[in-house]
Amino acid sequence: MTKLENPVLMATIGGAQGLRGEVRARAYTSDPSALGDYGNLQTLDGRSFEILEIRQAKNVVIVRFRGINDREAAEALNGLELYVDRDNLPDDELDEDEFFYADLEGLEAVDDTGTGYGVVSGVYDFGAGDLLELKGPGKRPVLIPFSEAAVLEIDLERGKILIDPRAAGLIEDPKDQIGKAQKPSGKSKG
DSSP states (O other): OOOOSSEEEEEEEEEEETTTTEEEEEEOSSSGGGGGGGSOEEOTTSOEEOEEEEEEOSSSEEEEETTOOSHHHHHTTTTOEEEEEGGGSOGGGSOTTOOOGGGTTTOEEEOTTOOEEEEEEEEEEOSSSEEEEEEOTTSOOEEEEOSTTTEEEEETTTTEEEEOTTTTTSSOOGGGGTTSOOOOOSOOOO
């Protein structure tokens, strides 16, 4: 069992499908039926899964793995996340402005003045759009929208993303302060 050096999440296994050991899986690939094209899938603890058959259903793929031959074995896989190593993903098929989310992790988030806001430590989708998690030294992690308004440019070669801190919600817009009570300056008259 070898552990992955740079794991990329490819699928999450759902419930069992039928009696022959098939499972429903949510694939995170542009073509869900191509899930097996990247080699064997692995768990973070090093277990390996070879896809024998795959077919598309409504919102998932139905997968049969080597060695999973009955419903009980399939049910034991429910919730399991399956990965491939980043090196198994083909860079040559990407357009110039395309990238894998895994490539964003570790990039420094800066604004147009060069001010740093942390490093991308994760990419998440909770259903309302993609979010980037930024972590900075001595700061709590923050989530920013992964939108054209908030993320202006991605430069993989320089290891940076250019962000608009206002659109990202990292700093307040002074225009939003109209009508709000001003904080006292700390000076007293008297």
